[in-house]
Amino acid sequence: MIRYKQETHEVQVSAGLSVLIAASLAGLEEMGFGDCGGNLVCATCHVRVNSGTFAPMKPDEQLMLDTLPRTHPNSRLGCQLRVSDDCDVEWMGAR
Ligand code: FES
Structure with a gap:
């Protein structure tokens, strides 16, 4: 599930896809x-993870997140997240 503003998008992808x-x-x-x-x-793929299991963040992802003016404790970059089960992420919008 991907949330953006007031919209919720339910999308099915195979495990391992981003x-x-x-x-x-x-x-x-x-x-x-x-x-x-x-x-x-x-x-521009900055998301807040509300639920789901993802691999730990790698240093290059953290470096890119550090360039953002605002992040959250559960901030991640969607392009680096591989789906393994049901998840719920909220897109923070393009910068
Ligand atoms: S798509 Fe550009 S950093 Fe994720």
């Missing part, structure tokens, strides 16, 4: 989600 792919299927790519295609240079 939240970036799920966002694209939800039509959020057209609104600016994931401008760099997952190359860790845009942070």
Whole structure:
């Protein structure tokens, strides 16, 4: 599930695919989600993880998050998150 503002998008993707792919299927790519295609240079895929299990953050993801003016304790970059089970993330919007 991907939330953005007042909208909720329920998207099914295979395990191992990224939240970036799920966002694209939800039509959020057209609104600016994931401008760099997952190359860790845009942070337009900034999400807050409400639930779900994801691998720990790697240093390059943290470096990109550190460039943002505002983050949350559960902030992650959707392009780095591989879906393994049901999850709920909230897109923070393109910067
Ligand atoms: S898509 Fe650009 S950093 Fe995630």
